[in-house]
Amino acid sequence: MTEPLLPSAAPEPPREPVSGWAFWRQVAFWVMMALLALAGTAVYRLLYQPNITAAVDGPAYLYIRPGADLDEVFDSLRQPGLLARPVEFGVLAHLRDLGAKDNPTHPGRYTLPAGLGNLDLLRLLESGRQDTVAFTLKPFHYLPQLPRQAGRQLYLDTTQLHKLLADNAYLVGRYGLDTATVRTLFIPGKLRLFWPTPAAAFLDSVAARHRRFWTVARRRQANFLKMSPVQVAVLASIVQRETAQPTDKPLIAGVYLNRLRQGQPLQADPTLLWPLHGLGTRKRVLNVDKKVDSPYNTYRHKGLPPGPITTPFPQALDAVLRPAQHKYVFFCARPDGSGYSDFAETFAQHKLNARRYQHRLDSLKVLK
Known part of the structure; x- marks a missing residue:
């Protein structure tokens, strides 16, 4: 019995040699792929590779x-x-x-x-997703100081701000304040503002901070004192100029409130310097200053002056709203140079305090 014959494998067809055109076609393909890779790298570099360098002093x-x-x-x-x-x-x-x-x-x-x-x-x-700037409103005594202060921190039309602050009709219509009382609108502190801020928007932002400060509770305290927010700010501006000591502010506020209740003139030395443009440049008040003809002269005119002499901090405003309860109507600087004051109920006691302070000044002159 014979075995069946298995079919033999078909012979492989002979390989054709690679032609010159096929070779260069393969070379062109790989060159194109390389160029695409390079182009992709260039596109990635152009679009996404970090380009903002790290700064050593912050963003x-x-x-x-x-x-x-x-x-x-x-x-x-x-x-x-x-x-x-x-x-x-x-x-x-x-x-x-x-x-x-x-x-x-x-x-x-x-x-x-x-x-x-x-x-x-x-x-x-x-x-246009711009940042806000931390604008710091600092105390100022005279309105022309404000545009200069704002212009140093913001891109703001200072000329337009000058015009708005001098426009009595605009101030009364928009804020209920005139050119004398508009300074009570400015409560020193920090505000978040856009760097390019129009003058009108700047004033509106300041007014919004003012509204936030004057809460219902603070307005109730002002009503209890029979004072408006403007009057509180005017008195607070005097208190702020009288002392830098936080614990003395409510005491001095109480002194001035006692004088107002008794119908006495305030006789506040800082109010004499304001019409003379001496706030910030002079430390002492002379007797001749008491003769200045101005409604801000609280030696000659009873009651509060027509406007603030500076822009009071919130601490000074709260010192007036929550004054110390006492019977003092006099105060003078302590002779130890601490910045605190000695208080008195009678003029005789006040003269003794003032004499001690004057004695210290005379001693310092001798030492010099």
């Missing part, structure tokens, strides 16, 4: 003023140490037409976190 900020064009923005971004590759950002910004009519720059202050890439930086500027 970096970009300030864009109203009306700034793209060149001004580039000039700000080219400041040393801000962008690692400013040319790349410029290329991308031009490709997206940043600064054009349909894609304008937005004014403001922008925080630029370290490691931010070009695309995220561009989106931030296109969105």
Whole structure:
């Protein structure tokens, strides 16, 4: 019995040699892949690779003023140490037409976190998501000092602010205050504001802080004293100029309130310096100052002056709203130079306190 024959394997077809065209076609393919990889790397670098450098003194900020064009923005971004590759950002910004009519720059202050890439930086500027600035309102004695103070911290039209502060009709209509009492609107402290802030918006922000301070409880305390918030602020401005010691403020407020109740003139030395523009430049009051012809002369005129002599801190306002209860109507500086005051109910006791203080001054003159 014979075994069946198995079919033999088919012979492999002969391999054709690779032609020159096929070889170069493969070379071209790999070259194209390499170019695409390089292009992808370049695109990634252009869009996403960190371009904002880390600053040693905190976050970096970009300030864009109203009306700034793209060149001004580039000039700000080219400041040393801000962008690692400013040319790349410029290329991308031009490709997206940043600064054009349909894609304008937005004014403001922008925080630029370290490691931010070009695309995220561009989106931030296109969105207009600006920061707020921690504006510190400091005490001031005279209205012209305010625009200068605000202009140092904000991009603000100081000329317009001057005009608004001098416009009696505007102040009365919007805030119920005139040019003399508008200074009671300003309570020193911190505000969060946009860097480019219009003058009217600045005043509205100050007014909002004023409303937040004057709570129902504080207004009730003012009513108990038979005083308006403006009158409280006027008296608080005097108290603030009389002492820097927190524990003495309620005591001095009580002295002045006692004088008002008894119909006595306040006889507050700081009010003599205000019409002479001496607040902040003079420490002592002379007898000749008591003759100044001004409604702020509380030696010649009874009651409160027509406006504050400075912008009082919240602590001074609260000292008037919660004064110390006592019968003192006199006070004078202690001779130890501590900044505290000695208080008296009678003029005779006050003269003894004043004599001790004067004796110290005379001793210091001898030592000099």
